[in-house]
Amino acid sequence: MKESLLDILCCPLDKHDLELEDAEYDDDEVVGGDLVCTECGEAFPIEDGIPNLLPPDMREETPA
């Protein structure tokens, strides 16, 4: 993901801002790390460059 995507995203649970932590970069792409909610502290992982912003209980690879 581009770092500028952070300006468009928010925490899916409480809609507060997210902060990028432990970022790994490949050129100007963020390919790993966590997006952490500044309010509730929930961490959303960046997996292979794609932020996974599903609530924790929906995060698994299998459908529903």
Place this chain on the structure above:
Amino acid sequence: MGLEERRDVETDVYQPAEDSALLAEAACERLDESDLVLEVGTGSGYVAGKIADETNARVIASDINPHAVRQARGDGVETARADLVAPFRDGEFDAVAFNPPYLPTDPENEWDDWMEHALSGGEDGRAVIDPFLETVGRVLAPEGVVYLLVSSLTGVDAVVERAGEAGFSAVAVADESFPFETLTVLELHQ
């Protein structure tokens, strides 16, 4: 993409069809490079990629399906894995496009895999459309619009009524008839 990977994508990710093309065309005709666009349920990323290529708008594509966001990102589309519009900020988007799962499905015949998620709209065909209509207004900019693909199998009138209850007026901006359904693109305004 290797053969094995291709096979996974074909069974796990909805690939572009007539509905995708109709939605992409309707959106491309009405958007330009100054717009920030969200495509919900992007599947292969076809509609998002088309809008980005043809209008130079910045397009973000989301899907609940991990295979879909991987395919879309592989084709150069900006992606996030998300449940509808949940992780997007208030008032951000000039347009939101959605080709939803819309086929009415008998609960006893559901087959519970990613392709079913991409196709099935539950018993009335609106299991995903209704929650989308209830939440999408939050992320739209003041003059923002929604482009929603609806099939006659789901019922355009029923969707227009739900949209009205969610505070939207609806205009049909494109349609195309096929032997078993008519596809319509609705433009929704708040």
